Amino acid sequence: MKKSLNALLKLTSFELDRLSKFLFTLMGLTLVINLAGYIYTPMRHMNKINQFMTENSATAEEALQTFGRFSFYNALNSFWIVGPIVIGITGMLFYSVFIWYREWFGKNTFAYRLLMLPVSRMTLFFSKFIVIFIGIFTLISIQMVSLFVGYPIVSAIISDTYASGLSLMEAIHAHPLFLFLFPLQPSYFMVIITAGAVMLLVLFTIILIERSFSVRGIFIGIGYAALSLAIVLFPLFLPNLLKNNYLFYSSELLIIELILMTVVGICSLFVSRYLINNKITV
Amino acid sequence: MIELRDVQKSYGRKKVLDGITFTANKGDITCLVGVNGVGKTTILNAIMNLTPIKKGDILIDGEKMTTELYNKVAFIPDVAIMLPGMTVGETMDFMKDYYDTWNGKRAKDIVRFFRLNTTDKLSELSKGNQAKVNLLMGLALDVDYVLMDEPFSGIDIFTREQITEVFSSRLVEDRGVLITTHEIVDIEHLIDKVVLLDNGRIYKEFNAEEMRETEGKSVVDVMREVYNG
Amino acid sequence: MSKYIKLSSIILFIAVIMTGFGIYKIQAKTPQPDMKIVTAEGMPKYIGPIELYGFVADSNGGFNYPTVELDNGNFTYLEERSFLKRLDFNYNPMIDELIINYRSFMRGKSPQPKQFAETAQHVVYVGSESDVHWSTSLSNQMTISVLDKETKEEKTFSVKLEDSSSYNDIRAVYTDYPSLTLLVSTDANSDSIQTHAYTFDLENPKDTLTEATNLTKEIGTNDYLYVGETYDKTERYVTLQTAKENIDSMYGYSEEITGYYAYDTMTQEVIKLDGFDEGTRLFTDNDTLYVGQKTNSGIELYELNQDDQKKTLLGEITLSIPDAQEEMSYYGTFNQNMSILNGKLYAYGYTEDGSKPALQISDINTQDALFKGTIELKDAKKNDSTSVDIIEYRLNPLID
Numbered sequence: 001m002k003k004s005l006n007a008l009l010k011l012t013s014f015e016l017d018r019l020s021k022f023l024f025t026l027m028g029l030t031l032v033i034n035l036a037g038y039i040y041t042p043m044r045h046m047n048k049i050n051q052f053m054t055e056n057s058a059t060a061e062e063a064l065q066t067f068g069r070f071s072f073y074n075a076l077n078s079f080w081i082v083g084p085i086v087i088g089i090t091g092m093l094f095y096s097v098f099i100w101y102r103e104w105f106g107k108n109t110f111a112y113r114l115l116m117l118p119v120s121r122m123t124l125f126f127s128k129f130i131v132i133f134i135g136i137f138t139l140i141s142i143q144m145v146s147l148f149v150g151y152p153i154v155s156a157i158i159s160d161t162y163a164s165g166l167s168l169m170e171a172i173h174a175h176p177l178f179l180f181l182f183p184l185q186p187s188y189f190m191v192i193i194t195a196g197a198v199m200l201l202v203l204f205t206i207i208l209i210e211r212s213f214s215v216r217g218i219f220i221g222i223g224y225a226a227l228s229l230a231i232v233l234f235p236l237f238l239p240n241l242l243k244n245n246y247l248f249y250s251s252e253l254l255i256i257e258l259i260l261m262t263v264v265g266i267c268s269l270f271v272s273r274y275l276i277n278n279k280i281t282v
Numbered sequence: 283m284i285e286l287r288d289v290q291k292s293y294g295r296k297k298v299l300d301g302i303t304f305t306a307n308k309g310d311i312t313c314l315v316g317v318n319g320v321g322k323t324t325i326l327n328a329i330m331n332l333t334p335i336k337k338g339d340i341l342i343d344g345e346k347m348t349t350e351l352y353n354k355v356a357f358i359p360d361v362a363i364m365l366p367g368m369t370v371g372e373t374m375d376f377m378k379d380y381y382d383t384w385n386g387k388r389a390k391d392i393v394r395f396f397r398l399n400t401t402d403k404l405s406e407l408s409k410g411n412q413a414k415v416n417l418l419m420g421l422a423l424d425v426d427y428v429l430m431d432e433p434f435s436g437i438d439i440f441t442r443e444q445i446t447e448v449f450s451s452r453l454v455e456d457r458g459v460l461i462t463t464h465e466i467v468d469i470e471h472l473i474d475k476v477v478l479l480d481n482g483r484i485y486k487e488f489n490a491e492e493m494r495e496t497e498g499k500s501v502v503d504v505m506r507e508v509y510n511g
Numbered sequence: 512m513s514k515y516i517k518l519s520s521i522i523l524f525i526a527v528i529m530t531g532f533g534i535y536k537i538q539a540k541t542p543q544p545d546m547k548i549v550t551a552e553g554m555p556k557y558i559g560p561i562e563l564y565g566f567v568a569d570s571n572g573g574f575n576y577p578t579v580e581l582d583n584g585n586f587t588y589l590e591e592r593s594f595l596k597r598l599d600f601n602y603n604p605m606i607d608e609l610i611i612n613y614r615s616f617m618r619g620k621s622p623q624p625k626q627f628a629e630t631a632q633h634v635v636y637v638g639s640e641s642d643v644h645w646s647t648s649l650s651n652q653m654t655i656s657v658l659d660k661e662t663k664e665e666k667t668f669s670v671k672l673e674d675s676s677s678y679n680d681i682r683a684v685y686t687d688y689p690s691l692t693l694l695v696s697t698d699a700n701s702d703s704i705q706t707h708a709y710t711f712d713l714e715n716p717k718d719t720l721t722e723a724t725n726l727t728k729e730i731g732t733n734d735y736l737y738v739g740e741t742y743d744k745t746e747r748y749v750t751l752q753t754a755k756e757n758i759d760s761m762y763g764y765s766e767e768i769t770g771y772y773a774y775d776t777m778t779q780e781v782i783k784l785d786g787f788d789e790g791t792r793l794f795t796d797n798d799t800l801y802v803g804q805k806t807n808s809g810i811e812l813y814e815l816n817q818d819d820q821k822k823t824l825l826g827e828i829t830l831s832i833p834d835a836q837e838e839m840s841y842y843g844t845f846n847q848n849m850s851i852l853n854g855k856l857y858a859y860g861y862t863e864d865g866s867k868p869a870l871q872i873s874d875i876n877t878q879d880a881l882f883k884g885t886i887e888l889k890d891a892k893k894n895d896s897t898s899v900d901i902i903e904y905r906l907n908p909l910i911d
Contacts, residue, residue, distance in 0.1 A: 010379055013518040018365075020517055107405065112363035115332055117380045118352040138521055141528035148535075169539040173575060182532070187594035212334075243644040247619045249610070251595035282332040 007119035011127035016134060019095065023135050026091050027142045030084040034143075037080020038150035042157040045070045049162060060161050071164035072171035075154050076147075076178075085177060088139040092132060096200060099128045100207045104282070111282050121276040125204065132200055140181055147172065191258065198261045201268040202228045208272050212279035224271075228264045235260065283307050284329060284355075284427055284460060289338035291324060298324050299335070300482045308426055308458040311449065311472055313490075315464065315501065316479035317509055322462035323360075325479075326429045329460075330357045342427065353383045358420035360432040362412045364404055370415060371400035377419055389422035392453070396444060410441035417448065427458040434465045442468060470501050478508055543567065543577050544897055545889035546586040548870075551831070553882035557872045558584055560852065560910045562604035563859070564903040565868065565886070569896055579899065580604075581886070583910065604905045609634060616658040616665055619643060624905070628686040628744035631909060634658040635713070637684050637693055649677035653720065655691070657713050668716045672697070672709070682706060683738050683749055685776050689714035692776040694726070694738060694749060706736050708774060726751070726774065729781040734769050737845045741795060743852055743908035748795040748817075749774040751781075752845050773800055773817070782817055796851040801825075801875070803849070810849075812856070812875055826878040832869045834860035851875060852906050859904055866894070868901050 049063045056062070075081065103111035114124055151168040172178045183189040206221035213220055235256045239245040248256070284306040291299040298321045306312035314322045327333040329340055331347045342351055364373045370393070378384045393400060396414040404415060413433065420428055434442050448454065449472045463469070470490070478486040485508055493499050499507075544567065548555050562583075566576040578589040582604070589600060601607040605624045610617045613634060620626075621642035628635045636656045640647045651672040658665045672678055672695070682694040691711040696704050705727045709720040726736065732753055739750030751772040758764045771784040771793045782800075784793065790805030800815040802822055809830035813822035835848050835858035849858045858871045862885055872882040888894050 007380070009515070009518075013515050014376075016518050016521065017514075107366045108362035108364060109359075110363060110365055112332065112357075112359055112361070116330060116352050116357060118349055118382070119380065120349055134518075134521060134525070137525045137529075141525050144528050144532050167539060169536060170575065183529070184536070185594070239644065240646070243640060243647060244619045245645065246622060246643050249614070249618070250598040254595070254598060278331075279334050280332075281334065282327060 004120055004123060007117075008123050008126055008130075011119070011123055012130050012134075015099070015127045015131040019099075019131055019135055022091070022095060023138060026084075026088050026139060030088060030139065030142050031146055033080055033084045034146040034150060035153075037078055038075055038153040039157065041075045041078050041080065042070055042154045045074070046158065046162070064162065067162075069164035070154075070158045070162050071166035072151055072154050072168060073164075073166055073174050075150065076171055076175050082177065085143065085181070088143075092135050092139070095135065096132050096203055097207065099132065100204070100211065104211070109282065115280065115282060121280075122273050125272055125276060129200060129204065133197070136196070143181065191254070194258060194261055198232070198265040198268075201265045201272070205268040205272045205275075208275040208280065212275045212281060214281075228268070231260050231264055232257070283341075283343060284458060285339075285341045285344075286325070286329070287339040287341075289325070289328060289340060290336045291321075291328065291333070292336060298482050299328070302338070302482075302484060304477050304484060304487055306427070306458050306460040306475070309456055310474040311454070311459040311461065311469075312475040312477065313466065313469075313473045313501070314460065314462040314477050314479060315466060315505060316462075317464055320479040321482045322479060323431050326357060326359075326431050326460070326462060329429060330355070332357075353381060353423070354425055355427045355429065356420040356423045356425045357429045358416045358431065358433065360413070360416075360435050362404060363416065364419070366405035367403065369401055369403050370398050370407075370418075373404065373415060373419065374400070374422075377422065381423055383424040385422050385424050388424075388453075389418060392418045392422055410437045413437055413441065413445070417445065421448065421453050425457065427460065428454065430459065430461040432463055432465075433461065434463060434468060446472075466501050466505070473501065476501050476504070478504065480508060543579070543588045543590070544569070544893055546579060546581075546899070547887055547889045548584065548884050549887045550882065550884040552880045552884070553872070555584060555882060555884065557855070557882040558870060558884075560906045560908065561857065561859070561870060562608070562905050562907055563868075563901055564602065564604060565899045565901050568898050568900065569893070578902075582608075602903060604903055605629075605907075608907075613658055613660075616656070620656070623681075625683055625738075626681050628684045628691075629909065630686060630688055630745055632660055633686070633688055634660065635684060635686050635688075635691060637681055637691075639678060642681070649679060651677050653678065655711060655713070655716075666713070668711075668713075668718075670711065670716075670718055670720050672707075672720050673722050679704065682736075683744075685744050685746065685749060686713075687745060687747070687776065690776075692723070692749070692774075692779075693720070694774070696736075704733075708776075708779065710779065723779040724774070724781060726772075726781060730770070730772055730783070732769065739793060739795065740846045740850060742850060742906040743796075745908070746795050747775065747777055747798045748800055749776065750793045750795050750800070750846070752793070775817070782820075784815070785820060786822075792846065792849065794846065794849075794851040794856075796854065796875075801851055810856075812878075825875055828856060828873045828875075828878045829880075830858060830871060831883050832858050832860035832871055833863055835871070847904070850906065852908060853911060855881060857906055859901065866898065868899050 045067065049067055052058055052063050052066060053060070103114055115121065147168065155163065172182065173184060178184065179188065180192055202225060206225055209221040209224060210217035235253050238248065286302050286304055289299050289302040290297065302325060314325060316322055324333060328335050329347065340347060342355055345351065364376070368376070374389050378386060396418065398411065398414060398418065404412065407415065417433070420430070433445050437445070446468045449469055473490045476488055476490050477484055486504065490501055493501070493504065548558065561581065563581045565579050567579050568576050580587050580589065589597060592600065599610060601610055601622055603622065603624055605627065606622045609627065609629070616634060620636050621638045626636055626638050626642065634657070637653060639650065639653045641649050653670050653672065655668045655670060656665060678695050678697050680696040682696055685692040689712055691713055693709045693711065694706060695709060696706045705725060707722050708724040708726055710723045711720055727733070730753060734753040734755045737752040737754060739752065741750065751774060752768055753770045753772070754766045754768050756764045757767050771787045773782045773784060773793070773795065775782060792803040794801040794803060800817055802813045802815050804811040804813070806827060809828050811827045812825045814825055815822055848860055849856065854875055856873045856875050860869055861867065862869045868886040870882065870884055871880065873880050886899055888897055
């Protein structure tokens with residue numbers, strides 16, 4: 001047990017080392033683009049107000065009526081913040097696929113070495129899985145840091161007359177994207193994390209199916225994805241199947257959903273274990 | 283002893299291994315011989331559980347292959363298998379990290395013998411030196427068996443000589459070596475046993491020395507007979 | 512160890528930031544403002560039956576409108592419920608309470624208060640398949656379920672409407688256990704919607720619902736029929752109102768009340784009530800009908816003798832809630848903001864300046880104000896920036 005945990009730690013650290021360049025790029029990109037947004041969006045707003053006041057000889061009050069107050073939420077709800085988040089999500093999704101295929105299609109066939117390590121092959125699987133999650137949480141954390149840095153910047157650029165007084169936490173709460181990304185409501189966040197973990201397990205399983213059965217594997221993989229999706233979405237069809245929209249309470253549907261997701265996750269782990277131990281081909 | 287019993291494998295309808303049965307003993311150099319595409323590499327991959335077989339058994343000293351046995355059997359493929367960004371030294375550290383049977387002293391000896399530079403990046407190495415790194419990773423392990431896939435392919439004459447030297451050195455002494463090659467001339471005199479493959483089947487299995495003594499034929503002579511005739 | 516530096520620093524980074532964020536979140540969280548009932552007159556004990564939901568909007572609080580609930584005189588915020596209980600929350604105080612108390616009975620039933628009648632001993636539900644599964648086509652089949660609160664025994668009857676017409680909408684369910692009266696609108700697709708009254712005996716069930724009265728025929732008009740909002744579904748009378756649309760312009764229309772009626776669930780007769788003009792309202796409580804007449808300062812309340820339609824003046828109730836004087840109708844019911852329950856007149860609305868929700872309870876016989884008051888924030892300083900909007904209101908007839 002201690003030996004396999006040690007191997008997991010070593011492999012996770014090794015995988016993280018390989019991810020680090022990509023991760024640091026995404027972190028840097030997030031910080032730089034966000035910073036540009038924290039400066040550009042409030043400045044544009046102030047410029048618009050100043051221009052309006054000069055051109056129309058208007059008072060601050062009239063400018064306020066036309067443009068409204070500027071809040072940190074306005075800065076958050078811009079390309080400068082949403083963009084890097086989208087890039088981060090897409091990047092990690094891409095990396096989740098890349099993390100396996102690079103072992104086969106890289107310049108050297110590292111899959112040979114990895115699969116011949118005298119450690120349980122599932123250790124490889126878990127190390128890759130953990131690293132993706134470390135990547136996701138690092139990006140979430142850097143986004144948090146960025147918001148804490150950005151709030152005083154925006155507040156400094158927007159003069160008090162035109163500021164809405166919305167606090168940092170209120171602005172974060174108001175943005176639907178952060179409800180998914182940040183642990184604002186712990187239970188809800190846990191549901192999102194569970195769903196994400198199951199999605200990743202299914203994706204890894206599909207990759208292993210393809211790596212085990214090649215072209216035929218693509219079709220089996222699509223089938224596995226469809227089956228997983230059907231199982232997870234099944235509760236949504238229950239009202240129609242049972243001809244009653246109120247047969248289950250929302251809390252029960254969520255629990256059923258969590259159970260089904262767990263079942264899909266565990267099945268994926270077993271399928272993956274079987275494939276990586278018996279079917280995978282270098 | 284590495285033992286294969288009625289091993290079968292196909293890609294779609296095409297049978298690549300059809301009833302392969304042979305043994306490779308500890309202390310012997312067993313050579314899988316055949317032209318390209320007869321299934322030599324597939325056999326080695328199958329022994330290392332790097333490709334599934336359809337039927338049959340593969341046993342290492344009577345046990346089925348498990349991950350623990352990677353401490354007992356080393357495989358040296360004919361492609362580079364470490365990350366190109368790593369240096370030779372990092373490769374050695376990596377092996378030391380994971381393999382209980384990694385022999386650091388022997389590793390240093392091999393580095394010296396092959397005149398490798400531990401600070402060199404793998405991506406900057408010549409094909410020959412990359413093959414040497416592969417050999418280093420396999421031979422520095424205190425294993426009972428070493429599998430080598432085409433160790434001479436695409437390698438210059440001087441490197442070839444160095445590698446050939448390995449076979450007569452204490453690096454392979456007492457170990458069971460299973461080697462695939464279609465360029466047999468260089469090591470013919472060192473081989474104990476030959477398994478001749480044709481179309482995924484074993485065409486002939488013989489002791490090289492006996493063949494020389496009883497029939498006066500070299501391994502290459504037998505190959506000529508099989509593949510030309 | 513040096514090879515773990517990257518791993519340990521990244522994990523440390525995540526842990527520090529997440530913890531920091533968590534601490535900041537807790538610190539930055541301004542607790543929801545505490546609410547209180549401010550009594551201007553009378554005693555707050557009388558507000559027991561009032562159940563309401565409101566949105567609390569703080570003009571400095573961004574986009575967060577927490578839902579506050581007043582139940583039995585106590586305020587609680589929806590977010591105080593656990594995550595799973597919050598998921599099951601129903602934005603109707605009656606349905607929400609029924610789900611909390613009779614979760615199993617409420618399963619699979621349409622969450623519309625008009626389809627339920629609750630007494631001290633029973634909960635009755637009437638619905639059809641199309642009420643719970645919207646894509647099912649209308650049929651004349653209906654389900655009647657009754658729950659004995661004490662024994663938890665549930666009885667379900669499958670009944671069909673006497674005529675073959677498919678039913679459209681259950682308008683009201685009244686019970687004088689074991690007798691059940693249903694008001695049902697049928698033939699939604701035809702030009703003229705017919706509203707029928709059916710009776711059903713819960714102790715002596717039959718598989719066909721017998722029509723007691725065709726309300727549309729009895730009333731003799733195709734004008735739209737409104738049902739009075741009565742929170743106690745054991746009353747004898749169902750108050751009714753007909754209204755028609757007047758097209759005022761290309762884009763606007765107004766509604767004109769064309770008549771008041773009461774359906775007597777005992778005699779199964781429709782009583783046409785005459786002499787109503789603008790500002791008149793019709794109420795029912797127990798076995799009696801009441802008429803309210805708007806005055807400058809409140810409402811004059813009359814008891815109505817249903818035999819000769821003679822009105823006896825009970826007295827004038829002064830209303831401190833200006834908007835309660837205007838009748839409010841929506842979703843096919845009227846008398847949203849004022850009703851009589853167990854001898855008391857309940858009214859709700861907002862204070863004159865529109866800033867605070869206001870409640871008033873008066874004794875209909877003495878016209879004394881039993882309670883007059885407002886819902887305010889405990890922290891008076893916040894009253895200027897925070898407003899409470901009532902979104903749901905009901906009276907719980909089982910609380911006195």
